[in-house]
Amino acid sequence: MGECTKFGEEDLEHAIIEDFKARGYEHVKGETIQRDRREVILFNDLQTYLRHRYPDITDGEIRVAATMFRVSDRGDYVSNRETLQRIREGYSIKREDMKTTLWINLLDFQHPENNIFKIVNQLEIQGPKNDRRPDAIVYVNGIPLVVLEFKSAIREDATIYSAYQQLNIRYIRDIPELFIYNAFTVISDGVNSKAGTVFTDYPDYYSWNRSEAKDPSSDGVNSLRTLIDGMFRKERLLAIIRDFIYFPDDSGSNEKILCRYPQFFAATELLDNIGPHMKPKGDGKGGTYFGTTGCGKSFTMLFLTRLLMRSKEMRNPTIILITDREDLDNQLSKQFIRSRRFLGDENVLSMDTGTNLRNKLKDVASGGVYLSTIQKFNEEGSMLSDRSNIIIISDEAHRSQLNMEQADKIIDGKRKHTVGFARILHDSFPNATYVGFSGTPIDETMEVFGDIVDEYTMAESEKDRITSKIVYEGRAAKVALAEDQMAAIEEYYKDSLDRGANEYQVEKSKKDLSKLDIIIGNEGRLEKVSDDFIAHYEARVAEGATVAGKAMFVCANRRIAYDFYQMLKRKRPEWFEVREADRPPKEGEEKAEPIEMVKLVATRGSNDPADLFELCGDSAYRSNLQTQFKKIESNFKIAIVVDMWLTGFDVPFLDAMYLDKPIQKHSLIQAISRVNRIYEGKEYGLIVDYLGIKKELDLALNKYARGGIGRGTYPESGEFAKIVKETLSALDGRFHGFDSSGYYSDDSSKQIDCLGRAMEFVQQDKEFEHWFMSTVRKLKTAYNNCVYSDDITADERSRIYFYCGVRSMIAKIISGNAPDTAQMNRKVREMLEKAIQSDEVSQIGIIIDNIETDRIDLLSDEYLEKLESIPGSNTKFKLLERLTRMAIGNLRKINKLKADSFSERFNKIVQKYNDRHMGAEELRQIINSMTDDVVEMLNSELVSLIRSIDKEEKEADALGLTRQEKAFYDILAHTIEIYQFEFDTAKLPDMARDLKTCTDEVCSVLDWSSKEDVKDGLRMKIAMVMQKHGFPPIYLNGVYDEVFKQMENYKRYSE
Template identity: 40%
Template structure:
């Protein structure tokens, strides 16, 4: 058997890969035969003798006649293969469901015949055949076919693992383009397809777009995920082991009742549905507790299909336990209702249930479900259950599946509502749902389970995290780009935003705290809607989005702008339109001439940017008109999901940030405080797979990173790897740019930077020739530039790249483009090349003479000799000043975590320097004088840095801790502000006593929010100050600063 595994240590051609895979199939129990050894006509696709023998053997007790066997074979054989989808679907259902055969002997009842025995795997003939030629419109020879009882149910195509030019995309084209076109008589039988090259191995169907072929990375649920060559083993053992393969064909291949799709499950969907089924049956009432369990699946991983596969299993596979159950799919908002119902209403045949529909009203809910005996699959919203619903059914074979189970579907307990008329008990919708179905079993599906989810639905039965989803390619990775500093919020505003976050983290669920949060949001709105801030943010956003789109002009890149409320959204919308008035003009498409008449008919004329929000009766006219009616929002929904539409940017506040799928959504601009599950749900809008989209980008204008990291640890994975921060992409970009610089060190690119257009063109042509002088050199260049291109797409719009980096990246990517086109097709002519080069040079022309800047991340080296030397090496004074300014701000923020008072003092010193810098334009001097002026300010910044470092370490000389030093600084600051004498030694002694006092009170986790503890601390501190001779008139000021420092210290401890 070892010969089949040797390819993990060596290189294998396509034939050797094929041989190795056949060996793996044989290990799993499949028989093997070479296609050319079979005596058959190429026009004959079915192994008719094998099928006939299987039918006779399995139905020996029926004594089928030869004529009856021939009828069964012909029923399958003569299903038309044109159109292919219709033939494939008819063939699948015949194989899946079997057929009722009228007997030749009229005295005998019709016999139900199954072409495949799904219950007893051992009685089926399982055969893998390679090089099985088929003649239809042309003669084609697939690499491998999987026959079950003579029927080719699966097709596999291989490409060499060692030829870089031969990819699994070529294998996909071979199956899904060439074979579907040339041999539909074969493809009508194949319900599963796989494409492999040894390292990349993916499963799909003959109708699956390439992007939606996915690896099967686990053989069994308990296994660890396997990638690369390991995924070949898991594909064969996990999806093609006979019992598993037939389970997939039986219950996990979905054809909608109408349409032209075929869906085969992904491995997390298969394992989740089967595990959830077992758990539901174990907890079914009356013997169980009715908690069917929670499924924790990453947003965007296909939970709706998992619910569908689970529903089929419940309807068909556990009849002895579930007894033809009624399934109620519960969603909690109308947009999800539409999305889920659109899928489920096309599943009647798949679910073997005619009564599958959405429940549109409370009266329909009662009329449909009250006293229903069994069966039925219904989709409705949680809001349709109310106090008036009452008892609907006491049956135990009702299963309620809650979609997005972290929202309103956990409110089973009571809450008190206090009004002028008294205190009333109120319940959530979930309580009334359970009143309606007291003996049902409840199942929760969510991408962000909260504690209440587990309490209501039961423990997590299976999980599929954001990191697993992105690693498997089911969703794209999320790139995070912070741009808060570029918007330049004032320090005071930043402080208010941070204070708001702190309060939210401590927020409970009482009425008073909710009202407090709402008041805080109102105050936050004042900050976020500051006109100067809105104007700067709009300018930055427009620039960023246009740069993003310019990098991939052929790829649809839609954007979502998330604002805190409707007025904030309105302000930002107006500011963006003021910069780009053309975006407010209604069109069907950006370039209607590129679309066919049929595609244009699906479009409505819309502006490029629209607000998506509900209107209010008190709105001013413009906002009222922009928000529109419910029908208008439905139109916006449809058109935003249409990739041809002119509607490219949606400005939202609450709508569309959860449960809204638009694969072409490439970037999300966040200017709204978010946290916990809402934050994860929101940023997950950009993680859908789309052609040309390698990552979804989240641009942060408000500072959500800490909350995001905390949320991702809870809902993403144990690490923070599911967010690919800009800094990671920058590191990759700069590393590969440096390697390309080294590779091209002997080529002079100066003319590309500073020459005339013709000189630039000549330089580019010379560079392309230079790279191609050696095959090894060219291979290395193309490999490095490929990774550079991917990283550049993320880094360029961020504004973090230097002009030189942009110019050289454009240079290398232009070379790559020319070589790529020379390899793949006709080389561009002079006019085409000039157009490309002129566009790139326009962006790079101003880059000459730019120097690198000190890495602001190296905070631990701020005061080393190497740091000072590196700083002195920066010759441009303004560049040097800005680099230092960034470092000083960062150092002060860090110091503020342990010593609030001193950080304020250093902030005041910093503001004086910045104010002086901001008035430099008023100087009527030469550039040399201005440079000297800025250099002097840089020296002042460096002095602040050095003083700060000395102050941070001064506690050591004083013989106290840094915490005691912070309290000492408070005493000194109050003393100096009010001009009374108090000796340094007494201050040190008193600071130590204050530290002991605070630490004694801070041993309780909620000490800073409990009024009784704070009051006791205030009293004890007053006594302590009095005993140590500190003037009593300043007790309250000292207490306030001590509380602020103690709270701040414990927060960052």
């Protein structure tokens, strides 16, 4: 069998470069570019472009143009924002005659073929303190617009996250000049590929999974090619840079948003659709965008508005954004008002009253962006404008925004003609074009706004991890008082399917709902619901199945919500004590207020009893409740709601909604979507159903999810209980023969001993260890979604705790990560805390912490004695392995030759460890009689190797050499050893010092490693040193090669 071929970072880099070349990019190796290493602009390309774009431009004007667009003295963020603004919008320079100006556009957006596109790899950049060499940079007209960083897909330790850290920590720290011009960054390991910015947190880096709007989404290996094709076709890259990178007007937050692919395609598809549908030639229906709730539609509106405002065909349009609720209008208004510069219009206004709205819009001749609720169009009046270049964008395009009807009603004994809000809006702007955004479009949506132009489904959003998956748990049977109650609820939903929307049917629906509220609010039923909720909520918290303990309970009406609130207060009075936050706030954020754990969130009614009226509070009070609930650390954990917060309310760490209200169709999808936001550690959002509306949910999903999970159904908690049982069975099978009885005793020392033995058992085999760690993670994820299931027995729960405890301890050994006690059962948490405090495990923890922080002399005899005293041969080996890797890694930075030698010995020892048994079956049969002796022998070999490294570290001092000089000493000694010739080794220290001096001289030359004349000079200097000390010249080539490798190695690590 031939030698195994590995696919590393260089191979990935080469493959990506080939993809760029196929799209018309010129590939240039960084080392071939003649430039000052501190300079990141390719001035020759910029000059070539400017000469072609402006034939009469002079050399002096080119120099002025090249310096004026750089803003480099206002901090990383502001400099990047201002420089990109000039790159996108252009700027003027004074001509040399000082009488005229010349407008400079650094990119030709209209004619991509006029630009110079290059992909440059391994360009060395000199920073203020350290040098760096990014894997690849995309240049357009000599401007470094995109930086790409790659990691190996086959090295487990080289993750895409490490590529993120390389860019967003080390590069921006060490070579900030490069990121003044940066539009966005790309990270990839060949399987996972994502784009973001250096001001973007890692969770907000996203894949680009479509090349074209109508393409199916891709993943895995194909996603890299799709990202390159979808983002780096020349015209696409220019479009993204010009219109789809967002900065707010203020600079306080360092906010920079790169569009996600559904936002790009939605905005561009809508723009293309609006033009043909504009009146007088079109029908005024600009189209409907169907984007699942939580997918970022507000930014899609912002990008679309920018495109419309900049479109020549639109002739400076007026944009009106309409919502149907004040809180949604406030959210959208805040975003748009801080985006005036991005939109290119200072006239971006939120209208506070209907009168102001009508007065303002009546006087507008062109331009402007206005935000309002539909309800402000509440008076019939004259036409406000008959212009056709008015675009009206409706957010959540259903409900009142579709009410085009007129009717005569008897009010207070008098006949009154009523007109729907939407009808008034359309009459006010009869020639406008109407565009609808909705996560739940209905037939009437398309009738008012036109056909669906683009869509982004719930399934796609969940697959892309833009939104979280949702789990359904039905608990109606647990709280129903009688069969007839369940039947009444089912009858309500059955009847609702046949209902239309005329006023008589709506009136009947209200009466039916009123009857249903009597059943739902029955005191006996509500007592059972409150008991079940308390037990269910407390179980989730105790099991660590929730990120922050945030939950929303949805009641049918305000009276029922008040009764439920009072029941909880009676049963759990401690929940209603005002308490401080359970953790400090994030840096830069205000501290959460002391507050109760449970709050009722509802508007006041004029006929409310005094207690309810006081409890609901005014608008300022409710606004503050919203602020406190959105703080993860706040003691406010449970929000009891009726209608408020069920749409347009985003709390990413909210992971449970308890439904006890009849909700249907699009309103149901909107409500459950409150728990679908992404947050670290949140695998799913949970919906607990107390009414038995699973069938209604399935119908809504089939209509609005468009291929959601299970083709219109969510996974149920019962399905996760099956996964738990299956996974437990698999784990039990692999642990056959292992005595875990000590864990289940009440003796803490036996429990700790059992955990230690289980760690050893798992680590006997690398393949088994990997399987165990991933399987227990799967077990815990499934268990989190069925913690209160009756299908999980007490014995099964105990076994779950055992396996999770073992996994957490192994994670501590392998990676130094502390056990994740926040998401752990309370019993296991307490046991692990005892275990960590015990002498044996505490010793391990101290050693790990020291390895991680390098606080003491890790290679000392005293330290190695501590390591050798650790119980458990496999645990000891893992710690010694980590220590050895670190020691060799530190040595490699200074002395490549010796590090390579030690690394070879180390790899052989690790290979023996991995190959120390004959297979899992035989291992299980002989585990009690064999492997400890083998592993202890390997531990001794590792200790011996560590002592050799320590000796190597100290040998430089004995020779009177620095560690860098010792590297050259070893090259000379190695040459003597290989070729077996006589030489006075007493001369080697002086010779090593001379080699170090001549290499220092060479390294002071810019780009020395890529200049042949400099390398020839180095060879000559080495020959002179050899001649001076009588070293045989026949070995010049060998010495030169090793010296050159050492110089490159030292240079690489010094960066």
